[in-house]
Every structure is written in structure tokens, then in C-alpha cells.
Amino acid sequence: MKHLKSILFGLAVFIGGCIATTINQTQAAGSGADFTISPVLPEAQADQSLNYFSLNTEANQVYPLKVVVNNLNSEKAQNFQVQLVTATTTSSGRISYMPTADKRDSSALTTLPELALDQPTTHRITVPAASKQEVTFTVTMPKSNIVGTVLGSIYVRRVDAKSKNDQTIGIQNEFAMTIPVMLQQKNLPKITPALNITSVKQSASGGAAVLKARVHNSKPVMFGKINMKTQVFKKGSKKALITQTDQNFEMAPNSTMPYQVRTGGEALAPGRYVLKMRLTSGEKVFNLEKEFGIKASEHRTTEQQLVKVNRNIWWLWYAIGAGLVLIIIGLVILLIYRKRRAQK
């Protein structure tokens, strides 16, 4: 019996090691924004009831975009970053007025930050406790005026010291407010978006395979109420492998939507495929198509990051463990049997 115990002990150590441990995860400090911002709308703005800048611009004209940053904290001064931002489109089909790491869209004739000629497009300011401070960006229209719509925002982010406690893990809060800026050329002509898919790539996102289809709007026009239907075909086949629909999307002028097509947990096998996308906005319908390939190497990289691969290995280890237990129990029974027989 003592040998059985020692064996079981060894196994317990081995299997016990395979069972979960914990990781500390806690939070960082912060509670409220303690500030607010408001626009000071220029005289040129026709609709003064809006809470954002909406200007019908004329060539060579100069417009002040002024915001008031109000520090609501009655005890301490706060630092802010005030920034001109170009509007972008998110993967879930929303216009975002927050800064992104994206490159400037090459199809844009101009952008909001570029219209602030010879001025910094980012200000760092310190607002004393319970005080207000104004920040003005002056935008100058080109000689030939802007074309279509230039969309962006004044983005104000409170700048906090990094959380000091290195021990904590988790989530730190930051606070921002935005005031959108929409500049449209006076007597705005009707502009039809020009859409195309610039690339389709397979990758893993959080253990599931997705296709990232980049949909580019190369015209200075924003539009919304977009219904989308996306299908993926094996090249030459007429049977859709994947169909995905989405409603009520919107796109910013001169922007790319990094749309994601879920491939149902499985990665697509290496080969040639065709992605077809139909976008409908009001009366307009856009049919886009893009042929793409998945290389074996890309496929492997994706596969490695999928959940199911892990599952196999995880269970393999349990199986090996269980197998060992069975072998050992068998051996022990055999031993006891032999011992008893020897005693007889």
C-alpha cells in the first residue's frame, strides 16, 4: 500500500500542477471627468442651436473654432490636451471623432488639421481649479475652397499622471470630450461616394478567425443608413461560404472602414477566394468585389491562435494524465495480486 500512496502522491503533484492558478487583476484610480467643454460658435455658423461646429465655407475665408475648457475641480489645476482630429470610420461602421493611429487618408484633398495653417494642431494647457480657459484653432479655406465635406473634431483629453502603483493590474480610466467640426463647401454639390475594397486579410482576433476587409471611401462625402451584405466564395464557386449582414452603418469622408467578417471559428483553408459586398444607402447601391488569397503560411499563423487548437492539446494532456493513472492502477493491482499469490 505504501507504494500505491507514493504513486498517487506523485500523480497528485503532476496533475495538481496542471490545474489553474490565479493572477492578480485589480483596478486603477479615477472617478469623474471633472471638466466640461463647450463650443463658442462663430458668427458664420447658420444654425446656432447645434452643439457642434457646422460651417458652410467660402474660399479664402478664415473661421475661428473656439472651445472653452472648464475645470470643474474646485481643488486642483488639471492638464488637458486639446487637439484637432480627422474623423474616421470604425470597424463597426460608426464615424469616430476620436484620434486614431491611422495614417492620413491619401485620397483626401485636405483634412481639418491641415486647414489650421501654420498653427499647432495640439495644445497642452493647464487650467487652474474651478476655472475656464479658451482654446482657438483658426482654419483657413484654400483659394479654391474645400471640396465636399471636411469632417473632424476638437478633441479634449484630460492628461493624468500614470497610475503609480505598479502592483495593480487592470483598467485605468481616461476622460475626453469631443466637439465635432463639419466644414462643407458653400453650395455643396451632390457627391457620390467612391467605394472599393483595398485588401482582405485573414487573422485571428481573440481566438476566432476573421477576415478583415478594408472598405475605402475616397470621396469627401459622409453618408449613413448603410445596409451591408457580405459574402465570401471559393474562387470559381457560386456557393457562398460565409454570408454576413449589417445595418445602419455610416462612413466618414475619405476614410476606410476596417470591416470584419467572422468566419465561424474556423480559419479559411489556403487558396483563392472572392469577397463580394453590397452596400445600400438610400437609393444608392454599391457592389464591391475583391479576389484574395490565403497563403499556407498565413493560414498556419492564424490556426495557431485559434481556440480549438489549444483545446486539443489541453485534452491531450489530460488524456496522458488519465492514461498514466490507468497504467499505474493496473500495475498496482497486478503487484498486489502477485504478492498475494506469492504469500499463498
Next chain:
Amino acid sequence: MNYWQKTSKLIVALVLLGAIVGQITPNLTAGSAVTTTAKQKLTGADSKLVAINQAVNQNEATTTNETPNETGNAETAAADNHDDEESVNAEETTTSDEATSESEETTSDQEELPTNRSEDELNLEDEPAAPTSADGVKSASKGASLIFDSIVVRDGFITQPQSEQYVVKGTAANLKHQVINSILAGTVGSQPTMYENMWSYDEATQKWIMTKDRKIDKNNVNQIHSLGSRYDVTVQNTLDVGYYYFQYYYSKGWLQGNYYSKLVKVVVVPEEIPATDLSITPESNVVFPNFEYEAQATVTPNTSTNFIGWNKSSDVDYDMYTGREVDFEPQASVIDSAINTSTENPGIPVTLSADAQDLTGTPTGVSAATTVYVGGLKAKSLAIDQAQKYGMSWSVDGLDKLTKEFYESDTDGEALDQPKSATYSWRYYRKDSSGKYVATSFNTSQTDNSDGMLNTPAELNSTKQLYLHGDSDFFLGANVATAVNDNFYAQLTMAFKFSKETITVKTNFAQISITGAIGELSLASVPDFNFGNVAAKQIYDGNLSNESSQPVSKNNTNNQISISDTRPNQDGKPQTWYLSAEMSSFEDQDEQTLPGTNLKLTGLPNSLTPVLPSDSEEHQILSSNEMASGNYPVAAQLQLAANPLAKLTEGVQFHSTITWNLTSDTPTAAAL
């Protein structure tokens, strides 16, 4: 018989092989990676303590009596322990900066670890597992509770001996402890007789040898209090290099069993091991005067022989000024003389600090400090229009301690004394006509829960939370006072009625400033999500398919999404707002990320459960189309996609930032 032995050796080898395979491939598979983590987690005094407690508890179940000649068992156990400890050691021998990210090296180092030990050296890498109930260890009794030096809720050990210490051979180990013994109080010989059990580790047989029932010399006992005694037990310089454990006990009374201390470890080493780092963890960051709280110093390396000396301060009293674990008691003077004007600090800040000292008591330069807040009450500051629109509630931090000390009974379910009833009352202070601050009651017709009865202290943050109605005259008065810089301040007093006397607990004074109208939109509050411990298995396997296993944020009392909108209506309708958020990916020190981690927000009205992915993209959370402005308590579920290739090492920390973005209005993207 020959055959028999061969076979058994084969089996042991097989099992060890299994364990080794599990060890050396930590990054290939999820399962074995966990193995590494599990072991690496077992560093630091806290986890040691846990390990000891586990050992103590777990062995209550095993009642088998082993005969001394069962060496097979001991050998296997020791062999496996060896494997365990090697991971820890590799970790400990790296410098502290690198210590967190070396899982690969940890395992590959295994074969290179030195195995040759000289006789008088103690291989700290090969530490034996603590003695267990099989060796005669008893599970520790729940600690005593003595309130304000006058009411005993529970008898027992009020100060435990130090959980673990590493001492240089020839120097003394500190095993001081204190007990409360109210039953014998006042009678002759009220100091109970204290006994010591000691276990020393015999390297040769790899067994614990128990030295039983040593009576503590009464000369070492000091009457610290009418209800308790202190036992200044030091083990003098007689111990050889090796591992020792101690446990103390005294009788509860005639035929009623014993109170047992924790099992504590003393390791005697041949020479000094200096500390390279020190940190302090208090039992709670929010404390009340006259309560005793534990403070734990975590020393790196854990095996350091340095003494930890705590710095005296007029704000806190320590029960001992030396040791890795001490109790501290904030002084009432801290809150009597100050008004908290900070809306972020839950009380008056005081500092706990300690430094590592060598054998001569000289500080080595390694030190640590941390801040605790005395009193539990944050200051309030809000604009008058905001206050009038939403009213104002006030929560109190740090109340858990009161529940723990007043209402929890001992291990046997017996409590000597518990509050028969409890009351609370809020008072605010305003300047009277002569310019002196006077305590004033809240107008009960305009205030909820300004006075009343309590069942538990926690109710003060839920059903009995102070709430001032928006139409309260209080705000007008406070607004005028703030304008002339004579801010109101407030204090909560709780009274707990015990059989013999009443204990009064007060919060600090906290300022209320009611500032001028904003007429603005602002994000008044967002939640601080805290998920406590997240199992490594959840990170490897994900939890998307099992919603009930998703960790839910803790301490949601103060977790609110609060949109303050005091802008005037436009065309008879409230103005619009949009709240969006962008969460960066969860990243550790080595830029390893956890893709597919989401937060699902729950608790909002209208069954809204927005999900925020960690994709660094802006996502809509709420808008005025869906709910009115106001305060909404919110919790979060942490959704984790599987990250089978994650490398989880000790001290791994995943950080993310949520940027909350409030916009009043956005242009409409119309259909074409």
C-alpha cells in the same frame, strides 16, 4: 522481492517523468504553462502563509497514521518537492527587475542548478513542506477581537507570532504573541499557561521531529491589559541551521479545548541575506481610529534575514516596531483635528513606513512607505444646478472592518459579545451668526437616512445611504457658504450598543462644497472596474461560452456611470449627449496582449448591456436616446477569449486604458 522493487522504481520513475515533461514544456501547452505559474506563485510571504494554512487545513481531512518506516512515501514526496522548489528558486535568484518575465529561463535553468551542498549550508532552494496535522499540527483558532481595549468579541490570539522569518545562526528569532483571555480576567493567575510545540526538520530522515508542550516561562509574560497578556517568546541563539516551525496554544478553560496560534516558520541560515526590495500592504487602505489593522511587509528576497523596522509616528501606534507582520492602530487625533477636503481620498492620509535593518539594527537603505486613509469619508463637491437636479448621496469607505470585528463569531460559532443594536446619525457643521461652526441636524423631510438604526454597517452604502433631495434648502445654504469660503463639513457617527457599554465610531470630517451653476454637460463619474483574481485557466481557455464563469467587477458601491446634464432644454426638450469609450488592448510588461477581451456593462436601466471590446476603437456606450442623464450604478463582466499561447508568469500584469468620451451632439450621416 527483487522484481517487486524494480517494478516500484519503474513506477516512480514514470510518474516523475510525467512531472518533468509537464515542467520543461511550459510554453508549448496551456496545461504545463499553468504548472509553471502555479509554482512561481508560491513566493512572497502571503502565499507561503496560504500554503501553510492549506497544509494545516487540508490535513484535517487526512486521518491516516503513518508508521515511521514508510520511507517510500517520504522519498517520493521529497523528490516532488524538489521539483516544485526549483522553479521558485530560479525565479528568486534572478534580479527583481527581471524576475517577472523569465519563465523560459526558469525551466531551462533547471538542469544547471547546483546540486552539491556542503554540510553546514542550508539549501533554501530545497525547502521542506510544512509539517501537517499528521505531524501534530492543529488548525489555528480564529483570532481574537478586542474592541477599543474594552469589549471582547472573541477570545484567542490577538497578535500572532510572525508567520515566517529567516534568522542568522546565533541570533534570536522573534516569536512574540499576545492573547486575550477575558474569562479568566481579573482572577488570580489570569495569565493562562502558554505552551509551545516545535518542529525541527531532520535532513537525514526528511521528517519533522516534534518537541511537544514546552511551557513558556512566566517570566516572559507581560500583563498588557486587564483582559490580555503578552508572551515575549524569543528563541535564543541555540538553534542550528535548519528549518523550524512553531505553534502556541493555551487552554480555553476547564475541558474546553485550546486556542491555537498559527503555525509559523523559522529558518536558521548560516549568514546574512540582505533585502533588495520592500513593500508594505495594509489590511485595508481605509481605516478607522482605535481599530487594529494588520500591515504586512513583503521582502525581496523572501529569505532575507533583515529585520523590518517600522517608523514611529504620532498618527499610528504599532503593537511591535519590528517584524514582517505588525498591527497598527490609527490614532483618534488624526480625524479630530482635520477636515478632509479631497473628493478622492476616503479620509485623512497617514503614512506607514518601514525599512530593512541588518543584524545591528542599522537601516540598509531598503525602505517602503504606503498611505492609508483614516475616517472613510470623502469630501463632496458639486455644482448647485447639478445638486438640485440629482440630489446628493454620500457613501462611506472601509466599513468591512466594522462588520468583521463586531459581528463575526469565532471558529466554533461562539461570540462572547455582539452589538445588541446599532444606530447612526449624520451631522453637518455650519458657521452660526457668531462665526463659529456648530453641529446641525439634517432636515429629515428633505433628507433620507440622516439618522436611524443599523443591522450591519454595510447598509450605510445601500438601504441606509444618506441622500439629500434636490429641493433641499441645504444646497442653497451650502452654496452661499462655499461662495464665501466657509464650506460646510459633515461627519457620520455610529454607535454600537454592547451588553456593557456602547462603542462609538466616527468618520472623519469631510467638506461639502456646493459651487455655482455650470449649466453644462459633464461626465460626473465612471466606474473603476476591479476583477480581483482571474484564474489563469480563464485566460488560456477563455470564458465566452460560459457567461456565468465571467468575473464580475467587485466593490460596485462607487461604480457609477453618471452623466450630469444641467443644460437648459431646447425647444422644450432635453439636449442630446453620447457617451462612447475606447479600450486599449490589455498588455503586460513584455507587450504581450490578450486579444478578444471585452467588458460587458450590466446594471443599466432599459436592459442595456453595452459591450466594450479592447480593440482601441471608439464604441458607443450610451446616449440620451436610450436613457436620461443621471446616476446609474454599473458593474462589468470580464469576457475573455481564449489565449492558449499566453505566457503567464509570476507577477504578470495586464493593463488597459479606457478613454471615456462624452459628446453633446454629432452631425447626422444621412442616407444618400
